[in-house]
Amino acid sequence: MAWITGYPREKVNWGPTVDPKKCIGCGMCLNCGKKVFEWKDGKSVVVRYFDCQVGCTTCANLCPARAISFPDLEDLRDLYRKEGIWAKVREQMVQEGKITV
Ligand code: SF4
Numbered sequence: 001m002a003w004i005t006g007y008p009r010e011k012v013n014w015g016p017t018v019d020p021k022k023c024i025g026c027g028m029c030l031n032c033g034k035k036v037f038e039w040k041d042g043k044s045v046v047v048r049y050f051d052c053q054v055g056c057t058t059c060a061n062l063c064p065a066r067a068i069s070f071p072d073l074e075d076l077r078d079l080y081r082k083e084g085i086w087a088k089v090r091e092q093m094v095q096e097g098k099i100t101v
C-alpha cells in the first residue's frame with residue numbers, strides 16, 4: 001500500500017463514521033471503490049473501516065447530508081511524522097522510479 005508502505009493499516013486510525021441521524025439514504029457513499037460501506041435498512045453503514053484509503057475524504061465531501069466524519073487530520077499527520085512513514089513512502093517511490101532524488 002503505497003500511502004503507508006509496510007506500516008500496519010490497523011494502527012492507522014483513519015476511516016469514516018456515518019451519523020445515522022443525519023444520513024438521508026441517498027446511497028452516494030456506496031460508490032466507494034474500497035467497499036467500506038454497505039446498505040442496511042435504507043441507510044449506509046461502515047463495515048470495513050480499515051479498508052478506507054488513508055487520507056481520503058471523498059465520501060464526506062460528496063455526502064449531501066454532511067453525515068460522514070473522519071478522525072482529526074492533525075492526528076494522522078502526527079502519526080506520519082512520529083513513525084517516519086513519509087520517509088519510507090518516499091524511499092519506495094524512488095525505488096519504483098516515480099520520483100528522483
Ligand atoms: S452519502 Fe451521506 S446521506 Fe448518502 S447514504 Fe452516504 S452517509 Fe447517507
Ligand code: SF4
Nearest residue numbers: 032036052053056059
Ligand atoms: S474516504 Fe474514500 S476510501 Fe474512505 S470510505 Fe470514503 S470514499 Fe471510500
